[in-house]
Amino acid sequence: MWLFLCEHNDLPAVWAYHGLRARGVDPLELVTAEQLAYSLRWEHRLDDDGVLTQISLADGRNISSSEIRGAVNRLQTVPARHLARASEADRAYAHQELTALILSFLHSLPEPTLNRPIGQAPSGPWLHLAEWTQYAVEVGLAVPTYARTSGDLGDAADAYAAPLLAGLPTETVIVVGNDVVGRPSVAAMVDGSRRLAERAGASLLGVQFALREGEWLFAGATPYPDLTLGGAPLLELLAATLTGERSS
Amino acid sequence: VILLCGIPSETPIAMVQAELDELEAPYAFFNQRRFAEMDMGFSVSEAGVSGWLRIGRESLRLEDVGAVYTRIMDDSVLPELRGESADGRRRLACRALHDTLVRWYEIAPARVLNRSRPMASNASKPYQAQLIQMHGLSVPETLITNDPELVRDFHARHSRVIYKSISGVRSIVQTLNDSDLARLELIRWCPTQFQVYVAGTNVRVHVIGSEVFATAVHTSATDYRYADRQQDGFTELEPYALPNELAERCVALSQALELPFAGIDLKISPEGEAFCFEVNPSPAFSFYESQTGQPIARAVARYLADG
Numbered sequence: 001m002w003l004f005l006c007e008h009n010d011l012p013a014v015w016a017y018h019g020l021r022a023r024g025v026d027p028l029e030l031v032t033a034e035q036l037a038y039s040l041r042w043e044h045r046l047d048d049d050g051v052l053t054q055i056s057l058a059d060g061r062n063i064s065s066s067e068i069r070g071a072v073n074r075l076q077t078v079p080a081r082h083l084a085r086a087s088e089a090d091r092a093y094a095h096q097e098l099t100a101l102i103l104s105f106l107h108s109l110p111e112p113t114l115n116r117p118i119g120q121a122p123s124g125p126w127l128h129l130a131e132w133t134q135y136a137v138e139v140g141l142a143v144p145t146y147a148r149t150s151g152d153l154g155d156a157a158d159a160y161a162a163p164l165l166a167g168l169p170t171e172t173v174i175v176v177g178n179d180v181v182g183r184p185s186v187a188a189m190v191d192g193s194r195r196l197a198e199r200a201g202a203s204l205l206g207v208q209f210a211l212r213e214g215e216w217l218f219a220g221a222t223p224y225p226d227l228t229l230g231g232a233p234l235l236e237l238l239a240a241t242l243t244g245e246r247s248s
Numbered sequence: 249v250i251l252l253c254g255i256p257s258e259t260p261i262a263m264v265q266a267e268l269d270e271l272e273a274p275y276a277f278f279n280q281r282r283f284a285e286m287d288m289g290f291s292v293s294e295a296g297v298s299g300w301l302r303i304g305r306e307s308l309r310l311e312d313v314g315a316v317y318t319r320i321m322d323d324s325v326l327p328e329l330r331g332e333s334a335d336g337r338r339r340l341a342c343r344a345l346h347d348t349l350v351r352w353y354e355i356a357p358a359r360v361l362n363r364s365r366p367m368a369s370n371a372s373k374p375y376q377a378q379l380i381q382m383h384g385l386s387v388p389e390t391l392i393t394n395d396p397e398l399v400r401d402f403h404a405r406h407s408r409v410i411y412k413s414i415s416g417v418r419s420i421v422q423t424l425n426d427s428d429l430a431r432l433e434l435i436r437w438c439p440t441q442f443q444v445y446v447a448g449t450n451v452r453v454h455v456i457g458s459e460v461f462a463t464a465v466h467t468s469a470t471d472y473r474y475a476d477r478q479q480d481g482f483t484e485l486e487p488y489a490l491p492n493e494l495a496e497r498c499v500a501l502s503q504a505l506e507l508p509f510a511g512i513d514l515k516i517s518p519e520g521e522a523f524c525f526e527v528n529p530s531p532a533f534s535f536y537e538s539q540t541g542q543p544i545a546r547a548v549a550r551y552l553a554d555g
Contacts, residue, residue, distance in 0.1 A: 042439045044392040046374055046381075086437075093417060094438040100372035100415035101392055101439050107375050117375065119368030133292045134355040142294070149289030150345040 001027050002242050003063070003071040003109070005123070008032040012227040013074050019235040020072075025242050029061065037079045037098060044105060051108035070112040070242045072204070073123040074224050078102055112241050112248035114176065114204035115223050124223030125200040132200075136218040139195035141188075143218045165210035165219045174230045175205045176237050177248040181230040184209065186216050196221060203248045249312050250275040250552045251301075253349065254319035259534040260545070261319045267549035275552075276301070276308055278349060280321060281328055283342045290352045297355055310352060315359040315555030317548065319530065320346065359508065359555035361456075361548065366506035367529035371416040373441065376505075376526060383501045385514075385524040388446050394439040396432035403429065408445035448517040451488050453495075454533050455502040455510045456547045460495045463536045464488035485539040494522055501527065509548065 002025055006013035017030045041056035053065040080095040099120075106117045115124030127135070133146040144165055173182035173189060175197040180190045189209055196218075197205040206225020209216045227234060240246040250268060252275055254261045268275050278286065278301070290299025290310055299310035323329075323346045324339070332339045353360050369376045377387040391402045392414060403409050403424055411428070413419035422428070424442065450465040467483040490498070494514075501524075502510040511531025515523045533544040 042392065042394050043398055044374065044439075046377055046387065046390040046392075048386070048389075051378065083437075096371075096415040096417050097413060097438055097440075100375065100413075103372040104374035104378065104392070104414075107378055119365045120371050128351055128354070130290075130292055130351045131355055134297065137292065137294055137296075143292075145291050145293040147289070147291035148348060148351070150287045150341070150348040151289075152344060152348075 001029060001063075001067045002069055003073075004028055004030045005036065005071060005106075006030070006032060006074040007076055008034055010074055010224075012225075013072075016072070016227040016235060016238065019232075020239055020242070023235060023239040025239050029063070031057070031061075031063070033075050033077055034079050034081075035059065036075070036102060038082050042101065044101060046104075051104075053105050053108060055105075065108065065110075068110055070244075071109045072114050072238065072242070073106060073109070073116070075102075075106065075122040076126075076224065078122070112177075112203070112244070114238075114241065114248060115202050118201055121223075124202045124204065126223065127200065127221075129220065132221050133218070135196055135199045136192070136221075139192055139199050141192040141196065141218040142215060144212065165212060165217060168210040168212055168219075170208055170210050170219060171216070172206055172208045172225065172229050174225050174227070174234055175202070175207065176234070176241055177203055177246060179237055179246060181234045181237055184216070185211075189216060192218075249308065249314065250555070251278060251308075251313050251316045251353075252276070253278040253280075253316065253353075255280055255321060258319055258321075260532055261317065263534055263537070263545035264317055264548050264552070267545045268553065270546075271549055271553055273549065273553040276303060276306070278303070280323060280326060280346070283323070283326070283328070283345050284338070286345060288345065288348050288352070290348070292355065297352070297357060299352060310356065313356065313358050315361075315552040316353050316356065317361045317552055318353065320350070359552060361509040361552070362507050362529050369505055370527065370529050373412075373414055373416075373526055377524075379505060380501065380524045380527065383504050384497055385501065386521060388443040388523055388525070390444075391442045392439050393442075394436050396435060399424075399432055399435070399440075399442055400429065402442055406444045409442050410445050411440055411442045414439070414441045446515045446517060446523045448515045448523075449488075451490070451514040451516055451522075452536055453490065453498045453512040453514060454531055454536065454542075454544050454547075455498050455508075455512065456544070457508055457551045458499055459547045459551075460490060460498060461536075461542045461544050461547070462488040462490035462495070463540055463542065485536060487540050487542055497522075505529075508551070 004017045021028050035057050039055050039057050043054040045052045055063040078099040083091045083094050103117050106122055118125050130146055133143050136143045171184050173180050173184050173193045175193050180193055193207040202223050207221045208219045210219040241248050285304045288301040301308045323342050329339050350364055354363050381387055409424040410421050411424055412421045452463045454461045464486050498512050507529050511528035513525040537544045
């Protein structure tokens with residue numbers, strides 16, 4: 001069994017799920033954040049032999065870690081609506097506990113898993129643009145200057161997903177393990193994106209570039225790329241990675 | 249220059265500040281309670297990370313900061329913001345200042361005790377336990393479940409079982425007893441973490457860079473931090489001679505977790521096996537230093553001054 005973990009409204013994930021099944025990745029179970037969070041039964045054991053997990057979903061499916069052969073993990077949140085009737089303090093506590101449990105489960109998934117939790121981010125590097133820009137510098141990508149001051153209040157200062165250089169022509173490549181899907185205008189973008197994913201600890205990463213004054217510059221990166229941008233070549237690569245024909 | 253971040257009266261940071269004074273090492277203080285007197289900015293480019301921090305009338309080039317010690321408290325509860333609305337300008341300004349500080353020290357080319365992202369592994373104890381196992385330390389047999397029957401079976405198979413939080417939320421470690429077993433149905437609402445009780449000596453290991461300070465904790469309580477809540481409860485601390493091989497593993501673990509300053513909670517079983525419960529990424533070392541005289545604050549100050 002393979003798992004495809006995603007948010008309930010992650011349509012590119014649903015597209016990829018059907019594409020992977022059509023390519024023989026079967027049985028492939030699509031499990032949303034809600035289905036995982038609202039599971040009826042959890043058994044998560046840790047001992048000298050490793051981790052064993054058994055989950056009974058509310059829709060009747062059972063997930064056993066011993067049967068999992070790999071996963072695509074695009075979880076971003078741990079829903080808590082089922083805790084709505086608890087007091088505010090109990091709800092906050094139970095939500096943190098459930099989040100901690102799910103992080104541990106996700107970390108225990110076997111190879112190949114695209115992506116694993118990093119810190120409190122459930123599925124790979126969820127970094128601020130300042131960190132992405134620094135990483136891009138470290139791996140030799142051309143970057144625009146990122147700048148901020150403490151006078152930048154509100155949303156503008158909380159830049160996780162918003163790309164730099166908005167409004168310019170862009171190209172996106174998607175890194176899967178050591179492979180890159182996409183045909184960027186400049187070959188250096190391929191190698192740089194691969195190094196960026198390695199630097200960030202991502203086995204699945206979308207990297208965006210923007211064209212400014214004739215130069216392609218790093219504009220942003222995400223562990224949740226729009227998978228439809230990769231088309232059939234991405235599905236072929238994901239299928240080969242999950243079934244072990246390509247390394248993650 | 250060294251940047252201390254937090255509230256000056258907080259004991260650990262005050263102790264480090266005093267040691268920096270002794271060493272005559274230059275430092276500046278990002279005093280959270282004086283947020284209104286500070287602002288800062290930084291940039292990232294192919295030329296590196298640069299910026300400035302203004303504290304009152306003084307201005308500091310961030311490129312000159314060689315080390316950071318952060319004991320940042322939740323800025324939303326600063327007394328200076330009492331009565332300020334959630335979207336009040338002073339509150340937003342305070343938040344933006346703190347966020348800018350954290351964004352900068354996450355990528356600053358300086359020694360930072362500790363950066364935020366690596367600290368997050370402590371938000372899930374079983375997740376961190378898997379990382380601990382990967383680096384050669386044992387962890388207690390653990391069951392996390394919302395199924396009371398599994399807990400009864402786990403309890404029946406082991407002579408003593410404890411339970412505690414899964415997340416980084418501080419909880420009092422409790423021994424599972426008959427009254428707990430009688431209310432086990434409650435866990436159906438919230439999966440709970442149970443562990444085999446490990447007998448032996450509690451040892452807190454503070455790692456600072458490659459320096460190690462081990463403290464044995466003799467206690468009457470399941471959770472020594474709360475021994476004083478028990479009648480006749482006691483906790484006694486003394487320096488502990490950690491075997492070299494175990495000390496090296498602790499240093500390697502803190503490096504692997506990217507936590508140059510770490511408080512590692514061990515239990516050494518009567519057979520000499522070391523079990524690791526967790527790695528605290530922001531250790532309140534002052535309790536251990538005040539009881540044993542171990543020069544932990546001096547080691548932190550030296551590490552910062554060498555940055």
